[in-house]
Amino acid sequence: MKILLVAEYRDGKLLGTNSELINFATQGGGENCMFLVGSNSTLPNYTGKLYLADAGQAGEFNPSLHKQLLLNVIEKEQPQMVVLAHSSYGWDLAPRLALALKAAQISEVVEVKDGNLVVPSCNAKLRRQVKSTTDIAVVTLQGGAFTPAEEPSGAPEVIKVEVAAAGGDIQFAGYEEAEAGGVDLSKAEIIVSAGRGIGKPENLEVIENLAKALKGEYGASRPVVDAEWVDPSRQVGTTGQTVTPKLYVACGISGAIQHLAGMKKSEFVLAINTDKDAPIGEIADVLAVADLKQLVPILTEKLNAM
Amino acid sequence: MKILVCIKQVPDMESKFKVNAAGNWYDDTDLAWRMNEYDEYAVEQAVQLKQQVGEADLTVLCIGSDRVRETMKKALAMGCDRGAHIADDESYLKDSYAIASLIVSYAKDRGFDLIFTGMQSQDRGSGQVGVLVAEMLGIPSLTTLVEFNYADGTVTAKRELEGGIKAKVSCATPALVTCQLGLNTPRYPTLPNIMKAKKKELISTPAAELNPEASLLEVLQVAPPEKKGGGLVLEGDPADLADQLIKILKEKTTALA
Numbered sequence: 001m002k003i004l005l006v007a008e009y010r011d012g013k014l015l016g017t018n019s020e021l022i023n024f025a026t027q028g029g030g031e032n033c034m035f036l037v038g039s040n041s042t043l044p045n046y047t048g049k050l051y052l053a054d055a056g057q058a059g060e061f062n063p064s065l066h067k068q069l070l071l072n073v074i075e076k077e078q079p080q081m082v083v084l085a086h087s088s089y090g091w092d093l094a095p096r097l098a099l100a101l102k103a104a105q106i107s108e109v110v111e112v113k114d115g116n117l118v119v120p121s122c123n124a125k126l127r128r129q130v131k132s133t134t135d136i137a138v139v140t141l142q143g144g145a146f147t148p149a150e151e152p153s154g155a156p157e158v159i160k161v162e163v164a165a166a167g168g169d170i171q172f173a174g175y176e177e178a179e180a181g182g183v184d185l186s187k188a189e190i191i192v193s194a195g196r197g198i199g200k201p202e203n204l205e206v207i208e209n210l211a212k213a214l215k216g217e218y219g220a221s222r223p224v225v226d227a228e229w230v231d232p233s234r235q236v237g238t239t240g241q242t243v244t245p246k247l248y249v250a251c252g253i254s255g256a257i258q259h260l261a262g263m264k265k266s267e268f269v270l271a272i273n274t275d276k277d278a279p280i281g282e283i284a285d286v287l288a289v290a291d292l293k294q295l296v297p298i299l300t301e302k303l304n305a306m
Numbered sequence: 307m308k309i310l311v312c313i314k315q316v317p318d319m320e321s322k323f324k325v326n327a328a329g330n331w332y333d334d335t336d337l338a339w340r341m342n343e344y345d346e347y348a349v350e351q352a353v354q355l356k357q358q359v360g361e362a363d364l365t366v367l368c369i370g371s372d373r374v375r376e377t378m379k380k381a382l383a384m385g386c387d388r389g390a391h392i393a394d395d396e397s398y399l400k401d402s403y404a405i406a407s408l409i410v411s412y413a414k415d416r417g418f419d420l421i422f423t424g425m426q427s428q429d430r431g432s433g434q435v436g437v438l439v440a441e442m443l444g445i446p447s448l449t450t451l452v453e454f455n456y457a458d459g460t461v462t463a464k465r466e467l468e469g470g471i472k473a474k475v476s477c478a479t480p481a482l483v484t485c486q487l488g489l490n491t492p493r494y495p496t497l498p499n500i501m502k503a504k505k506k507e508l509i510s511t512p513a514a515e516l517n518p519e520a521s522l523l524e525v526l527q528v529a530p531p532e533k534k535g536g537g538l539v540l541e542g543d544p545a546d547l548a549d550q551l552i553k554i555l556k557e558k559t560t561a562l563a
Contacts, residue, residue, distance in 0.1 A: 095441065107433055176474060
């Protein structure tokens, strides 16, 4: 099988997901090549053909143009699979490409099983093994599912992709950086995080109290931040902070993929959840099946009495 | 202005999921159903746009069995003017491509200026349908929006990227936008609006009449993830649990040192 990898570049830098794409292709064996809208001065470590369009001409975000450039490469290389990261760039571009190719798209692949691709469903409580019925398939990979043991090496053979006319139906006016200030959870050694299971903002206090008793910081999952119960700077997950504390206590957090991606490298994870089957249990060292509103205050009291 | 918002009814994600007898999706008995969370933001944004422009007609579309009409009534109570139910008892067997083709079949000659969808569904999470609809209709689409503004035929918005960064984007209408969590604060329908919603138009059209395209994806198996052994599971009285947890934290971590 021949695979075309679509690498990512943002704000003048290559993204870390590129090594996951390469690892996926390497694991599958067969031939692969790469496409990138980026810069000749920042090339990925990769052994193989790299079709490179200049971001200065093609724009970092211009999906209709990037799609067209990719279609030209696909016509030349005739891959059976086009692989992107399941990221804000990848999930935006993949369906555009899939429709142009009338190809099946397989989103957020977590695993290859018996030669078929496996995708998560229902907050990772189920997995679907799926197969494309088309000659070419467009695939996106879940972040972290194919992280290689070692970073790839090598220098690509660069083939320049000409960008005739910029154009496009979407105007991109640059980036807005995350708001500065707030709490830097990435340096915290102990984090107690609140999830949707806290139920109402008044219950945040029990989480804060446990964090105090453990001399740590408190964080939160996305729903709690979206509900404006907690400052966005305390959000842990893909769109918030990535944390690596010695102890991470997940209270009432079911364990959506986006949250797990931000905290799964914690040294020790204690989860408190009423749902024994919650996906957080997959990565927790200990899962206490309990209502946090009962357990957390008792735990805090006992810790304070020590 | 004509506005369309596409929604999906999904089970509450806290549910216990069992694989159905055919082994191709979850068993739909004993589940609590609700509006896909991302779509609540889409409905809210559509209603806000209608209020902003004044003269607008807002249609909510949903595909599924008669059960989904309940969820559509919530959208009507939130402020949509009419409902287009595409009746399909087997919509769960269709992939994103087939679902998008159904929506396009409904939308193509109706001249919608703006189409709103959630960025993905909570149960399947493919994140494809919105973009596919736009591509099939040949209109621009902006995805993963956390900020939306409309003025004089132009959508100006912010896309959410990774790590808290946003991209500033814009496009001309007609256009489609997909909504990310946190885009706005979805309203709760008030009792008077729930009563009013009961009188609003909610027409069912059988999916077959809209000639959907066949799916491009084949589902081979659906199963719960294999338990990777993983961690210790503790159950019992909260006071006992607290003692056990303190013991474990002392032994396995330096947190209490």
